[in-house]
Amino acid sequence: MAKEPVRILVTGAAGQIGYALVPMIARGVVLGPDQPVILHMLDIPPAAEALNGVKMELVDAAFPLLKGVIATTDVVEACTGVNIAIMVGGFPRKEGMERKDVMSKNVSIYKSQASALEKHAAANCKVLVVANPANTNALILKECAPSIPEKNISCLTRLDHNRALGQISERLNVPVCDVKNVIIWGNHSSTQYPDVSHATVKTPSGEKPVPELVADDAWLKGEFITTVQQRGAAIIKARKLSSALSAASSACDHIRDWVLGTPEGTWVSMGVYSDGSYNVPAGLIYSFPVTCRNGEWKIVQGLSIDEFSRKKLDLTAEELSEEKTLAYSCLT
Ligand SMILES: NC(=O)c1ccc[n+]([C@@H]2O[C@H](COP(=O)([O-])OP(=O)(O)OC[C@H]3O[C@@H](n4cnc5c(N)ncnc54)[C@H](O)[C@@H]3O)[C@@H](O)[C@H]2O)c1
Numbered sequence: 001m002a003k004e005p006v007r008i009l010v011t012g013a014a015g016q017i018g019y020a021l022v023p024m025i026a027r028g029v030v031l032g033p034d035q036p037v038i039l040h041m042l043d044i045p046p047a048a049e050a051l052n053g054v055k056m057e058l059v060d061a062a063f064p065l066l067k068g069v070i071a072t073t074d075v076v077e078a079c080t081g082v083n084i085a086i087m088v089g090g091f092p093r094k095e096g097m098e099r100k101d102v103m104s105k106n107v108s109i110y111k112s113q114a115s116a117l118e119k120h121a122a123a124n125c126k127v128l129v130v131a132n133p134a135n136t137n138a139l140i141l142k143e144c145a146p147s148i149p150e151k152n153i154s155c156l157t158r159l160d161h162n163r164a165l166g167q168i169s170e171r172l173n174v175p176v177c178d179v180k181n182v183i184i185w186g187n188h189s190s191t192q193y194p195d196v197s198h199a200t201v202k203t204p205s206g207e208k209p210v211p212e213l214v215a216d217d218a219w220l221k222g223e224f225i226t227t228v229q230q231r232g233a234a235i236i237k238a239r240k241l242s243s244a245l246s247a248a249s250s251a252c253d254h255i256r257d258w259v260l261g262t263p264e265g266t267w268v269s270m271g272v273y274s275d276g277s278y279n280v281p282a283g284l285i286y287s288f289p290v291t292c293r294n295g296e297w298k299i300v301q302g303l304s305i306d307e308f309s310r311k312k313l314d315l316t317a318e319e320l321s322e323e324k325t326l327a328y329s330c331l332t
């Protein structure tokens with residue numbers, strides 16, 4: 001029997017990540033080749049015409065799995081009945097703006113979208129925040145939608161995770177699919193800590209630790225980390241636009257693994273509500289290694305954290321605490 005369609009909301013759908021993301025969803029990249037979807041696309045009135053153009057293209061592409069498209073500037077219509085919400089829309093920093101000004105704009109957007117989701121989304125709707133500052137936008141959404149369980153709210157650090165896999169794959173000249181269990185700790189910002197202490201590579205003689213194969217501690221603790229931390233800025237410098245295809249693809253990976261589960265023996269990085277694991281302050285949206293089963297994530301426990309890593313985990317937590325204070329000051 002054919003499956004019921006799943007309703008997926010993409011906010012900021014007329015933007016560049018939206019344009020890369022919606023065809024991936026419509027093609028079954030997120031939920032599989034037998035799962036019909038209905039796309040809900042939200043943007044703001046100045047982008048309404050462009051949004052309608054995206055809808056026209058979705059119709060023109062005749063995706064067999066796509067059972068409907070709603071393109072709207074009305075947040076209630078956009079949120080009604082959605083099972084998954086991918087929040088890409090937000091206010092970008094403009095010339096002459098202070099950090100606080102950008103935060104204040106995004107706090108007000110995420111506050112109103114949180115209440116629309118709380119009132120109108122399907123029960124158990126899963127939310128992924130992509131728009132920057134992603135961790136703190138997700139935290140505001142959580143604060144302003146108290147009836148959405150915290151286990152259903154996350155932010156995207158899978159792009160950073162995939163970037164780390166890509167760097168190791170290039171360095172060792174191995175297929176990226178043979179590298180696993182890197183970790184992104186903390187904020188989706190340049191204080192994030194890409195950690196390969198527990199990462200492995202599949203070799204003909206079994207799985208081998210990444211640090212042993214790379215055999216260059218200075219590179220792993222230096223250039224590797226800064227390359228991943230600064231990759232977003234490097235893409236902006238090269239493209240004069242921020243990452244879009246890799247962000248969209250990683251958002252698909254995030255939702256797919258969350259809903260369908262992570263492979264046995266593999267973890268991924270997700271920004272989730274901290275419960276105090278690894279002595280990360282509770283109450284931050286912080287990126288942790290997680291495994292997913294039956295639609296729920298669980299923080300991987302018991303990994304050893306050496307002194308070098310401890311400092312990096314704390315540094316990015318401090319930045320998130322400062323962002324949280326700033327965001328809360330905009331709320332009141
Ligand atoms: N977490 C990550 O890994 C990651 C990676 C790349 C980009 N990003 C962030 O994702 C966001 C989107 O990037 P982009 O390149 O698609 O930007 P973009 O400017 O091309 O698109 C953003 C879209 O959001 C819309 N928008 C603005 N306010 C809105 C609102 N209140 N409701 C709905 N839509 C609204 C805009 O009209 C625009 O169409 C940015 O904040 C960017 O910094 C995050």
Ligand SMILES: O=C(O)C[C@H](O)C(=O)O
Nearest residue numbers: 132231232233235242243
């Ligand atoms: O938009 C940015 O500042 C960069 C983006 O978050 C990215 O990681 O590519």
